Amino acid sequence: MTTMLEAIGLSAGYGPNPVLDGLDLRVEEGEIVVVLGANGAGKTTTLRALSGMIGGKGKVMLAGNDISRSRPDVRAKLGLGHIPEGRGTFPFLSVEDNLRLGGHVVKDRHAFDVWFELFPILAERRKQSAGSLSGGEQQMLAVARALMARPKMLLLDEPSMGLAPMVTAALFGQIEHINKQFGTSMLIVEQNANLSLKIASRGYVLESGSVVLSGRADELLDNDGIRRAYLGS
Amino acid sequence: MNAIAASEFEVASHAASGARPLLRRAAIPAGWLALLIVAAYLPFGVSISGLVNLQQVIYIAIAIMSLNLLSGLAGQISIGQSAYIGLAAYATALLVMKAGWSHWAALPVAVLLSFVLGVLTGLPALRITGIRLALTTLSIAIIFPTVPVKFTAQTGGTPGMNVNPLAAPESWGITDVAFGYWVLLAGLVLVWVVVRNVIDSRIGRSLIAVRDHQIAAHTVGINVAVTKVLVFGASAALCGLVGWMFVVTNQFVSPHDFSVLLAIYLLVGMAIGGSGTLIGPIFGALFIVYAPQGIGEIGASPLLTPLIYGAALILILLVLPQGIGGLLAKVARRITGPPAPTRVRTAAAAPDPAGEPSSPPDR
Amino acid sequence: MVLFIQRLVDGLQSGVLYGSIALALVLVYRATGLLNFATGEIAMLCTFIVWQLAGGGLGLPIVVGIIGGMLFGFAFGAGLERFVIRPFEKADHLRQSMVTMGLFLGINALAGYLFTLDVQRLASPFPVGRWNIGGVIVSYHKVGSIIVLILVAIALRVLFAKTRIGLAMTGAAMNPTSAQLLGVNPSRMLVLGWGLSAALGALVGAMVAPDLFLSTNMMQTLLLYGMAAAVLGGMESYVGALVGGVLIGVIQALAGGYVSFIGTQLQLAVAFAAILIVLLVKPEGLFGKRQVERV
Numbered sequence A: 001m002t003t004m005l006e007a008i009g010l011s012a013g014y015g016p017n018p019v020l021d022g023l024d025l026r027v028e029e030g031e032i033v034v035v036l037g038a039n040g041a042g043k044t045t046t047l048r049a050l051s052g053m054i055g056g057k058g059k060v061m062l063a064g065n066d067i068s069r070s071r072p073d074v075r076a077k078l079g080l081g082h083i084p085e086g087r088g089t090f091p092f093l094s095v096e097d098n099l100r101l102g103g104h105v106v107k108d109r110h111a112f113d114v115w116f117e118l119f120p121i122l123a124e125r126r127k128q129s130a131g132s133l134s135g136g137e138q139q140m141l142a143v144a145r146a147l148m149a150r151p152k153m154l155l156l157d158e159p160s161m162g163l164a165p166m167v168t169a170a171l172f173g174q175i176e177h178i179n180k181q182f183g184t185s186m187l188i189v190e191q192n193a194n195l196s197l198k199i200a201s202r203g204y205v206l207e208s209g210s211v212v213l214s215g216r217a218d219e220l221l222d223n224d225g226i227r228r229a230y231l232g233s
Numbered sequence B: 001m002n003a004i005a006a007s008e009f010e011v012a013s014h015a016a017s018g019a020r021p022l023l024r025r026a027a028i029p030a031g032w033l034a035l036l037i038v039a040a041y042l043p044f045g046v047s048i049s050g051l052v053n054l055q056q057v058i059y060i061a062i063a064i065m066s067l068n069l070l071s072g073l074a075g076q077i078s079i080g081q082s083a084y085i086g087l088a089a090y091a092t093a094l095l096v097m098k099a100g101w102s103h104w105a106a107l108p109v110a111v112l113l114s115f116v117l118g119v120l121t122g123l124p125a126l127r128i129t130g131i132r133l134a135l136t137t138l139s140i141a142i143i144f145p146t147v148p149v150k151f152t153a154q155t156g157g158t159p160g161m162n163v164n165p166l167a168a169p170e171s172w173g174i175t176d177v178a179f180g181y182w183v184l185l186a187g188l189v190l191v192w193v194v195v196r197n198v199i200d201s202r203i204g205r206s207l208i209a210v211r212d213h214q215i216a217a218h219t220v221g222i223n224v225a226v227t228k229v230l231v232f233g234a235s236a237a238l239c240g241l242v243g244w245m246f247v248v249t250n251q252f253v254s255p256h257d258f259s260v261l262l263a264i265y266l267l268v269g270m271a272i273g274g275s276g277t278l279i280g281p282i283f284g285a286l287f288i289v290y291a292p293q294g295i296g297e298i299g300a301s302p303l304l305t306p307l308i309y310g311a312a313l314i315l316i317l318l319v320l321p322q323g324i325g326g327l328l329a330k331v332a333r334r335i336t337g338p339p340a341p342t343r344v345r346t347a348a349a350a351p352d353p354a355g356e357p358s359s360p361p362d363r
Numbered sequence C: 001m002v003l004f005i006q007r008l009v010d011g012l013q014s015g016v017l018y019g020s021i022a023l024a025l026v027l028v029y030r031a032t033g034l035l036n037f038a039t040g041e042i043a044m045l046c047t048f049i050v051w052q053l054a055g056g057g058l059g060l061p062i063v064v065g066i067i068g069g070m071l072f073g074f075a076f077g078a079g080l081e082r083f084v085i086r087p088f089e090k091a092d093h094l095r096q097s098m099v100t101m102g103l104f105l106g107i108n109a110l111a112g113y114l115f116t117l118d119v120q121r122l123a124s125p126f127p128v129g130r131w132n133i134g135g136v137i138v139s140y141h142k143v144g145s146i147i148v149l150i151l152v153a154i155a156l157r158v159l160f161a162k163t164r165i166g167l168a169m170t171g172a173a174m175n176p177t178s179a180q181l182l183g184v185n186p187s188r189m190l191v192l193g194w195g196l197s198a199a200l201g202a203l204v205g206a207m208v209a210p211d212l213f214l215s216t217n218m219m220q221t222l223l224l225y226g227m228a229a230a231v232l233g234g235m236e237s238y239v240g241a242l243v244g245g246v247l248i249g250v251i252q253a254l255a256g257g258y259v260s261f262i263g264t265q266l267q268l269a270v271a272f273a274a275i276l277i278v279l280l281v282k283p284e285g286l287f288g289k290r291q292v293e294r295v
Helices: A043-051 A072-077 A095-102 A113-118 A120-124 A135-148 A165-182 A193-199 A217-222 A224-231 B003-013 B022-044 B048-074 B081-097 B103-126 B130-143 B146-150 B176-200 B202-212 B214-219 B224-250 B260-273 B280-297 B302-319 B323-336 C002-032 C039-053 C062-088 C093-114 C140-162 C164-174 C176-181 C186-208 C220-232 C238-258 C267-281
Strands: A003-014 A017-028 A032-037 A056-062 A080-083 A153-157 A185-189 A202-207 A210-216 C130-133 C136-139
Touching: A003 A043, A003 A185, A017 A032, A017 A043, A017 A056, A017 A185, A017 A210, A032 A043, A032 A165, A032 A193, A043 A056, A043 A072, A043 A080, A043 A153, A043 A185, A072 A080, A072 C176, A080 A135, A095 A135, A095 C164, A113 A120, A113 A135, A113 A165, A120 A135, A135 A153, A135 A165, A165 A185, A165 A193, A193 A217, A193 A224, A202 A217, A210 A217, A217 A224, B022 B048, B022 B176, B048 B081, B048 B176, B048 B224, B048 B260, B048 B280, B081 B103, B081 B130, B081 B224, B081 B260, B103 B130, B103 B224, B103 C267, B130 B146, B130 B260, B130 C220, B130 C267, B146 C267, B176 B202, B176 B224, B202 B224, B260 B280, B260 B302, B260 B323, B260 C093, B280 B302, B280 B323, B302 C062, B302 C093, C002 C039, C002 C136, C002 C140, C002 C164, C002 C186, C002 C220, C002 C238, C039 C062, C039 C093, C039 C186, C039 C220, C062 C093, C062 C186, C130 C140, C136 C140, C140 C164, C140 C186, C140 C238, C164 C176, C164 C186, C176 C186, C220 C238, C220 C267, C238 C267
Parallel strands: A032 A185, A032 A202, A080 A153, A153 A185
Antiparallel strands: A003 A017, A003 A056, A202 A210, C130 C136
């Protein structure tokens, strides 16, 4: 296995006080990795630093290339997808146009049939404006839109946020399916430790901007500390 | 347009107060008094054209203050100030020349007319804000200069009309220009004191509240609608005073004087002086009156004057984002130390909706 | 009846011109939330370039001159964004708009200095002549400029709705961060938006000048009408801008023609009074989406 994404000594934040303090993190090719942590632990900041939305110190490697100094749009062209917090769909554009924009960096920006198969509800709503979709549908759109660029590596920021439990379960099923079928490596930031660890191979636990615990997903699921902190039992 | 500007407003207006050593507390008013005495003495040391320029500085400064009242305090932008000024100026000119009133009798009428126009044009502010509101005020600015042309028989139309000077009392033994200058200077001091007290008052606090948090302001019992419209009225009333001063200074009115260009120059002056400070407008006015002359003197082609003017504006915006007033407030804070804690009020304490997030985003 | 149609046609033509300037404003406003007060002056400068290429200077065919002027406009607009506006990226819209006021003053003076303060004539790209349809007189230039500008508006609409780059511009305008995560470079889109806006301005200038005159102040009134048209159309809509422009042009021509009190002096006032009323009744404009505060 080769390493798809690697952060070495990553520090970043807003203003003078860094949120991340020398973070190390790795995602192997084809792997799903979960980042757990309380509010304010630095999960969203980690993703933002990885995709270049905020600057920082340290090194970010994508498939062996140093992308630490690249702009976010350049990282996207190199195959790094990022579904941001709040999904970032374009509310006034139609579902189709959102997808086309997702395919901005690839040749065939009209190849959305494969995603319509995976998310049939999006096919039904293809002419509607994204703003008229429900929360779950918007999340599906955000995932499908990011996949339009056929990223090698996908960052997902709390895909379960604001979704009903049933919808969340279905979405995680689809995410797992995408990973299996297309081999897309994924780094998922989540509050829902139970569901996310079940589809992941490994996980990191973040506290005040550093990794305090990491390991195989099944080990983390059995870890007492994790159970108390994130699984509520 | 944010809380930073508002807190600097405080520094500027309260440089003289708070728990500071007696000497410093006394030094600052003494400084102002000295400045005022020098200003009042100027008619005896400055040429007539120099005095006219100073009068222009005074009324343009007040006009910029009126914009500041709207923009710096209430968060609204107006491109309509030229119309309020023009209305008062024409009212004064017509009352003096056609109805035979004295300048003094025309003053309250002119101010009242502008106030009414301001309230009327402030009404849209109840429904729209920002750029759209700015463009409704722009409409007033564009419409106004066409009105005197329509009524050429009464107003003299495009060429304009002459107005008798404001005569100095004979017993004083001074020229009309010197007298006019004193009158304007007194007006400026009066406006300064009133505006400063308004900012400090309950009204001022509700203004800032309306600007920062409309819904919150509502819940604590401030009538947002009335406040907004009154700010427009007050701003226009100040412009009414400016219009009257324009007539006193120039003894002439023409539609061209009150074109939308005047309103734009005022906005430029506000940017240069810095919105949200009391002293800023004076620097803005100094720039507007003297910069074209200064540019002419350094030997540039007169054709290029506006080019240098525009470049200077852009540079100042780049280098001094808070304007000259903001810079001075910063310097004042360095010298006198931060405002005493008892003086911290709503504006400084209120979270800033437009600027940096006051709490870091969810990580 | 003939007079009515004549006024309608005249109003339509000026309306299309207003609408086109409004389009140039909307191009920049959509991308940045910035009202570019220099739009008209940029157009005027480009029209002088057209005049240099075609009329006074090099004597090239007018169509070549117009294309040259538009190319110059594109480069000039793009350069302004990159070198003058970009440093103010983080500033609020009031300050950015002030910068464009500085540009307004500067460009106006520059054109007078480089070219001339005298009023010049510019040839029309359309043949000289007119149709007389039952008493209604329509010059070829009038019809030609209406058609060209409407075609340009349609082309812009297609650009933004259908093409990769247009969609990227729309996306970057709506949510720059999100667009950037998808591989769009928002800064490049801004440069492009300013370039297109200026090129469009050049075309409008070349359509206006043969009707009126060529001078450093030719675009100022037009800019005001353009702003009004843009607001009427909702600030963010290309179709709205054009329709807003036509409405203003027609209202102005009819009101000025039929209400003798209004005459020529108050035409301007009537047009703006109409805008005030529309904004009071429908604050988001005729074609606007629900207002999202940007200032």
